[in-house]
Amino acid sequence: MSLIEIDHLSKSYGAHQVIKDVSLSVEAGEVLAVIGRSGSGKSTLLRCLNGLEQINGGALRIDGRAVTYDKRALRQLRKRVAMVFQSYNLFPHMSAQDNVALAPRIVGKLERKASLDIAHEMLGRVGLSDKHDAYPRDLSGGQQQRVAIARALAVRPEILLLDEVTAALDPELVGEVLKVLGDLASEGLTMVLVTHEIAFARKAASRVAFMHEGRVHEIGPAQDVIGNPQTPELQRFLASVIA
Amino acid sequence: MHFEAVWAGLPLLLSGALKTILYAVAGYAAGLAFAMLLIVGRLAYGSAISRPTAVFVEIVRNTPFLVQAFFLYFGLAKLGFSMSPVVAAVIIVTFNSLAYTVEILRSGLMGVPRGLIEAGESMSFSALQMFRYVIARPMLRATLPALSGQFIIIMLNTSLLSAIAIPELTYEASNLASSSFRPFEVYVAIALIYFTISAAFAGMFALLTRAVTGDWAKVDLARRGIL
Ligand SMILES: Nc1ncnc2c1ncn2[C@@H]1O[C@H](COP(=O)(O)OP(=O)(O)O)[C@@H](O)[C@H]1O
Ligand SMILES: [Mg+2]
Numbered sequence: 001m002s003l004i005e006i007d008h009l010s011k012s013y014g015a016h017q018v019i020k021d022v023s024l025s026v027e028a029g030e031v032l033a034v035i036g037r038s039g040s041g042k043s044t045l046l047r048c049l050n051g052l053e054q055i056n057g058g059a060l061r062i063d064g065r066a067v068t069y070d071k072r073a074l075r076q077l078r079k080r081v082a083m084v085f086q087s088y089n090l091f092p093h094m095s096a097q098d099n100v101a102l103a104p105r106i107v108g109k110l111e112r113k114a115s116l117d118i119a120h121e122m123l124g125r126v127g128l129s130d131k132h133d134a135y136p137r138d139l140s141g142g143q144q145q146r147v148a149i150a151r152a153l154a155v156r157p158e159i160l161l162l163d164e165v166t167a168a169l170d171p172e173l174v175g176e177v178l179k180v181l182g183d184l185a186s187e188g189l190t191m192v193l194v195t196h197e198i199a200f201a202r203k204a205a206s207r208v209a210f211m212h213e214g215r216v217h218e219i220g221p222a223q224d225v226i227g228n229p230q231t232p233e234l235q236r237f238l239a240s241v242i243a
Numbered sequence: 244m245h246f247e248a249v250w251a252g253l254p255l256l257l258s259g260a261l262k263t264i265l266y267a268v269a270g271y272a273a274g275l276a277f278a279m280l281l282i283v284g285r286l287a288y289g290s291a292i293s294r295p296t297a298v299f300v301e302i303v304r305n306t307p308f309l310v311q312a313f314f315l316y317f318g319l320a321k322l323g324f325s326m327s328p329v330v331a332a333v334i335i336v337t338f339n340s341l342a343y344t345v346e347i348l349r350s351g352l353m354g355v356p357r358g359l360i361e362a363g364e365s366m367s368f369s370a371l372q373m374f375r376y377v378i379a380r381p382m383l384r385a386t387l388p389a390l391s392g393q394f395i396i397i398m399l400n401t402s403l404l405s406a407i408a409i410p411e412l413t414y415e416a417s418n419l420a421s422s423s424f425r426p427f428e429v430y431v432a433i434a435l436i437y438f439t440i441s442a443a444f445a446g447m448f449a450l451l452t453r454a455v456t457g458d459w460a461k462v463d464l465a466r467r468g469i470l
Contacts (some may be wrong), residue, residue, distance in 0.1 A: 050365055075367040082365070089362035093380045102376060103366040148362075155366070 001064050003028040003190055004049065004159065008058035011044055018044045020214040021058070028158070029188045033201035033222065036211035037237060042194040045211070046161045049192065050081040062159070075107070082157035086164040088144040090136040090151070096123060097132040100151045108155060115154075122150035126180045142173030146180055153184075160184065162193040178204075198241055202226045210234045248423035249432045252415075259415030260436050266336055266411060267398035273333075274340020274397075275390070279374070281341075282348050286378075287370035296345060303342035309403045311335050316407045328407045336401060343393050351386035352378060384456050391448030395441045402437075412436060 002025035011019035018041045026032050034042050047053040048060060051067060051074045060067040067077055090099050100119035104110045110118070123129055126146035136144050145165055152160060162181070166174045178200050185191060185204050195201055201208055201222060208225040210218040212233045218225055229235045249256070284292035303311070316331040326334075355378050363377040383390075405414035416433040420426040 052361065052365060078365060078367040085358060085362065085365075087358050089356070089358035091359060091362075091377060103368075106372050106376065107367050151362075151366075 002026060003030075003063055004192070005061040005064075006045075006049075006058070007061070009045075009048065009055055009060060010057035011041075011048055011053060012056050018214050019048070019055075022214075022216050023058075024209060024216055024219060026159075026190060026192060028190055030207065031185045031191045031193065031205045033205035033208045034192065034194045034211060035196070035198065035201060035208060035237070035241075036217075040211040041214045042211050043163050046083070046163050046192060046194060049159075049161055050083050051077050052083070079107075079155050080157055081159045081161060082152035082155055083161045084145070084148050084152045084163065084165050086167050088136070088141070088148045088168075090144055090148055092136050095133050095135055096128065096139070096147045096150075099136070099147055100154045103151070104154050118154050119150070122153045123147070125153065125183075126150045127176070140173060141169045142176045145169065145177050149177075149180055149184075159190045159192070162191060162195075164194050164196065166195070166197060196241055198226060198238065210237065212237075244428060245425055246428050246432070248419065248425040249428050252419040252423065252429070255415045255419060256412065256433060256436065259410060259412035260433075260440065262410060263398065263401050263412040263437075264440060266332055266401050266404065266409070267394070270333055270336025270401075271340045271344075271394050271397050273337045274342075275344045277337070277341045278345035278348050281345050282352060282378075282382075283370050283374045285349075285352075286373055300342045300346055303338055304346075308335065308339060308400050309406060311338070312403060312407050328404075328409050331407060332401075332404045332409045335404070336397060339400065340393070340397050343397070344390060347386050347389045347393060348382060350389075351382035354385045355381045380455065387448060387452040387455060391445060391452070394444060394448065398440060398444065399437060 004026040006022055006024050009019055009022045010017060022041075022045065024032075034045065036042055044053060048055050049062075051069060054069055055067075062077060062080060067073070090096075091102070094102065097116060097119040100122050101112070101115035104118050105112060105115035108115070120129070120132065123132060126149050128143060128146055128150065131139065131143060131147070134143075136147070139147065145168075149160075149162075149165070165181075166177050169177065174197070178197065181191070181193065181200075182204050193201075193205070203222075205222045207220060208222045209216050210225060210229075210233075218230055218234050225234070226238065229238055281292060281296050285296070312331065312335050315335060316326070316328060319325070359377050359381070360373065363373045368377065401409075401411055402413035404411055405417060408414065412433055416429050420429040423429065
């Protein structure tokens with residue numbers, strides 16, 4: 001049994017079918033990179049995985065348990081499957097440590113002190129031990145995104161979903177975030193990451209899925225999918241992002 | 244000019260002014276509190292809350308304050324729902340505050356970045372937690388100037404409560420004006436009093452606005468448990 005099982009999944013917004021019969025699975029400790037053109041359904045797929053979007057067809061199982069949408073089940077799901085967004089989405093009125101400590105405190109029901117201990121641990125993991133009291137607007141984009149990663153890690157999830165987390169960053173800040181992701185990967189955290197950083201996907205991901213018009217068009221070991229694309233769609237896509 | 248009548252009646256005017264402030268503050272605070280509850284309800288239950296709210300808002304905002312007061316106090320009495328003027332007054336001020344502030348808060352809610360709400364959602368915050376930790380401060384920050392202006396309007400509108408015999412500032416003034424035969428002096432005096440009340444509250448709201456919009460790091464109201 002795989003940690004994530006996506007089984008003939010479909011998702012529509014109104015009449016517009018965005019995910020079409022997608023099946024794939026992710027093993028514990030694996031890093032799956034999802035690549036593809038804008039609009040191909042990558043974000044929607046991720047959002048389905050932590051219940052931000054409800055699926056219309058097929059099934060979704062995390063650790064063997066089907067995803068359902070009552071409040072308690074969603075709460076359980078999101079404790080195991082955390083999400084990081086392209087635009088960081090840090091709470092602007094809270095310091096870095098309060099951003100990270102918030103979910104452990106109000107969802108995990110920890111004491112303030114215990115939640116801050118977790119925040120400090122997680123900020124340490126992303127290399128921001130010196131920024132506990134800094135507010136988001138005083139941090140660079142790369143630092144903000146690392147705080148956002150720490151915030152997602154604070155509930156000790158088994159799976160981390162990352163949606164183009166470096167896409168909004170200035171080029172010189174991309175490296176520090178990718179380094180954190182590389183570290184997490186080597187620690188064995190299961191990750192599904194949507195990215196346009198093809199070189200990083202090739203290096204850090206165990207497998208790569210190429211999405212095209214709502215379907216998984218190619219999937220396989222990173223080296224193969226990126227190094228030896230089979231379909232003209234993927235060849236064109238790779239040519240366009242690498243050029 | 245003969246302001247002796249005003250001086251003689253000043254205690255009465257000031258007690259009326261105090262009532263004006265009481266009705267305005269109590270009604271506005273209650274209306275604003277209900278408005279916040281409705282915002283939380285909207286977050287939790289969506290259109291099941293927002294639709295009826297919209298109907299209520301349209302009714303209150305598209306009928307005159309004075310007509311509402313007459314309807315509640317005289318009209319409903321005919322149907323057997325009689326209430327004291329005080330109760331009618333509190334209901335009117337609260338309903339008006341609610342209808343206008345919920346619209347202001349709604350526009351403030353629209354201004355809270357969608358991504359912040361999604362971040363809270365992805366961490367399973369409840370509607371109440373979402374309001375308290377994610378939305379309240381950006382929303383208040385954006386809407387305090389409008390909420391301040393709305394308070395002044397509501398406070399000034401309480402002068403219409405004199406029509407249902409609430410002994411607030413305008414009611415006391417019109418009594419004094421007719422008993423003293425000095426309407427000019429009396430109405431100049433209460434205009435000044437209304438102006439002073441408005442200015443005082445506008446100043447207080449400005450301070451509050453600065454506290455909430457100022458440096459997040461320096462003025463952390465949330466950490467001190469105020470918001
Ligand atoms: N909330 C939504 N409502 C309607 N359509 C949406 C919504 N979110 C995404 N879509 C549409 O679904 C398609 C896939 O979007 P998305 O998953 O964001 O793609 P990607 O992340 O690969 O760019 C797009 O055509 C987009 O316009
Ligand atoms: Mg996307």
